Amino acid sequence: MADRDAGAPATGPALDGRSGETSQEQAAAALRARVASQFGRSLHIRTLDTGSCAACEQEIRLLAAPHYDLHRLGFFFTPAPRHADLLMVTGPMIRAFDVAARKTFDAMPGPKIVVATGACALGGVYPADAFTHGGVGEILPVDVWIPGCPPSPLALLQGLLVAVDRLAEKAASMTFTADAPPEKVPG
């Protein structure tokens, strides 16, 4: 079912992307195409809780429930980072988790995707202080950001499909302004 296992291990020369400054963009495009072709059909997800309140975890668990059934889309959860293609990080990245987060990320084979999940991970809820970094982006190279507190399973599903390039992102074109009067205006 998963074609990705048949492919060669992803340690080709395109991965380092440091062959030359001029060809950097070409290498990036080639890498993106290669990642899309490898990840387009099926991939394994490792979740990483960096101090989350567990609301995000509740929603992530629901992805495997029959109603959402993310396995039909080719996504699977794995308990081992060494088997994972995608790291789904929740929580504000507490400082006590520095070593564990780094080890998890390093243990994953490349190419790999990091998805920051929920408002904490995006830096919304906790400011950086003595206990947290105040966001996953401070420590790990994040590829996709999924807002929400917690993000609903549908939002997570859309984020995962954006991460593997199977769905176009919509957030960039949204303005969150409305000039038309709202339908019901109390007062």
Place this chain on the structure above:
Amino acid sequence: MPLWFARGLRRGVVTTRYPARPEPSAASLPTPPVFHAQRIDAGLADRLCEVCPSRALRREGPVLIFDVGACTACGRCREAAPGAVTASGEFELAATARDRLIKRIPLAAEARP
């Protein structure tokens, strides 16, 4: 099941797409607010920034800056300005760059009722 199997063999597609029809439960989700900019002046914008518990709102001169990524959809800004802030109903908000989630909303010089 046999039908899916036959279709998979025929098309070479082993997985299905994202929901083909709109998901009915999405209407009841808490979603980030949408701002009716004509009804919001600097004073109201400052009040909205004060009630926001997750630092998703701040004002820079005549522009309200809304960080969708930081928003927890708690609804406090909607309660503070019921006519000017309403629920967006948008939940498909994933972005590949953090700054794509930061929206600039031009404010009205004088709030219209």
